[in-house]
Amino acid sequence: MTPDGIPHGSHASRVIIGDLLDEKGIEPGRALFLVQSEGMILPGRVEAVSGYVLGRDGRVHRWWLSWSEPGNTYQLSPWAEVPDPVDAFGGDAEFRDAWSVVFDGSGD
């Protein structure tokens, strides 16, 4: 925990999440949605974050940016695919925005 309990800004988290998604084989052109800062401060004053990623293949995975004590590194854990994402998230504005980014525009 940091002295004031306040993490650095979002940039560090997003860079780490992006690198870990690359390692998972989720190619650029993807989009994150339902992303949520979780109040837990990880080493490096990075805040734990949860969310979902829509890939260019239309698959969705849920993820949680956390810290691996044994590996002494950041990780996406839990990490799991969400079946039938259109059915699961079709009513979510943030999923529809992510879909537009991936399939109608440029992903991150």
Next chain:
Amino acid sequence: MSPVSLLRYLFALGLAWLVGACSVADPGTTAAAVVGSPTAIASQGTFVDVARIARDATWAPGALADHFGKHGSEGPWPDTGAYDRSARDTIRAGQPFTYIDRTANVRRRGFYDPAGNRFTSVTEDLRRITTHFCPDIGERYVVLLPESTYRR
């Protein structure tokens, strides 16, 4: 303003007073939508139908189990059911406010219960519960969230 418009305005004002609406509703949120259920008024002056949110908002697939797995030890929650009930109780009992999630860079609706140091967040469309936890630094956490409208 024409006399007819003025009369319509005064009529609407009187109707709002009669049904207990004491603030400006969200665009698209009619007075009827909030009458008859417990409501709260967020710091920015918009209605939040807390009973409806607490009843109808859902966790995204897998999110309840994941969040309980990470935050479950922070409160007296023996299982996901107790954790979920606490999240919804916080919506009912907590002070509503809005803020910008610093990682997502999107607006969220937050609910903070200072007595229990419980925080629940939902999406702006009020459909999803996105998290529930007990902030390490208590009320300061919600005060310091980006663009937080929370007031002590």
